Amino acid sequence: MLNKSHYDERMRIAILDGYVDEPTCLGVPPYISPYPRYLAGAAWSIDRDADVRYITIDDLRRGNVTIQELNVFDIVVVVAGMAVPGRYLSTYPAHPKEIRKYLEKVNRPVKILCGPAGRFGFGVAGGVKPREVRDVFDFVVKGDGEIFLKEFLKSREADPDTTRGDYTEVREYAVRGGGIVKQHPNYPDYIIAEIETYRGCPRSITGGCSFCIEPLKGLPVFREVKDIVAEISSLYRHGIRHFRIGNQPCIFSYRAID
Numbered sequence: 001m002l003n004k005s006h007y008d009e010r011m012r013i014a015i016l017d018g019y020v021d022e023p024t025c026l027g028v029p030p031y032i033s034p035y036p037r038y039l040a041g042a043a044w045s046i047d048r049d050a051d052v053r054y055i056t057i058d059d060l061r062r063g064n065v066t067i068q069e070l071n072v073f074d075i076v077v078v079v080a081g082m083a084v085p086g087r088y089l090s091t092y093p094a095h096p097k098e099i100r101k102y103l104e105k106v107n108r109p110v111k112i113l114c115g116p117a118g119r120f121g122f123g124v125a126g127g128v129k130p131r132e133v134r135d136v137f138d139f140v141v142k143g144d145g146e147i148f149l150k151e152f153l154k155s156r157e158a159d160p161d162t163t164r165g166d167y168t169e170v171r172e173y174a175v176r177g178g179g180i181v182k183q184h185p186n187y188p189d190y191i192i193a194e195i196e197t198y199r200g201c202p203r204s205i206t207g208g209c210s211f212c213i214e215p216l217k218g219l220p221v222f223r224e225v226k227d228i229v230a231e232i233s234s235l236y237r238h239g240i241r242h243f244r245i246g247n248q249p250c251i252f253s254y255r256a257i258d
């Protein structure tokens, strides 16, 4: 059951985490991926009083959050997508049928899909053509969700295909959004923050390996060390004690120039 906001006039944004699973990013509990943290940071960078709630697909599965409660939000941002489906110990990523089942009944908020599901579709099993849920959403973000959300909150207009060229904007969002972890059901003891250091692959110039989606993100773009440290410091201040520096194709290639 969600607590009612003390300030009903505040912008209400739900980040519904359907859990991502990519070769370069873990987001199924006990991990929390950077996606919801960056989204929360983007929202709070535009409106520091915004009522941003972190909800998981398990909250819907278990009835902890109802469709009626989702309908009080102004915006529902769904983070989902399993580029490389695996086996999981505690729970499992949202299936497109689940997304459809829950989200098609949510009719008041603006509904946004981002994460790998927005960019690549749902890979529901290895080698199976991704199924789509596009018609359930107002916006399907092929670019970066936090960039889209920031622009949308500013002007109610945004290009869902906009992809950040570097980490300049993420610098602020990663720090601001750290506080969202306190809403994770596993907080504080059984949660691991996935940390991003870079994305992209040098082999993208030749198409890369046939089984891998990383070349679709282009050549490597690296985060600054001080930005990574600032994010980890923020998360630590918010009570996170477990980190995985795993959100990149290869940690040994971090900042490699050849």
Ligand code: SF4
Pocket (backbone or CB within 6 Å): 200, 201, 202, 203, 204, 207, 208, 209, 212, 213, 214, 215, 249
């Ligand atoms: S070298 Fe590049 S394309 Fe090949 S597996 Fe690694 S990240 Fe993917």
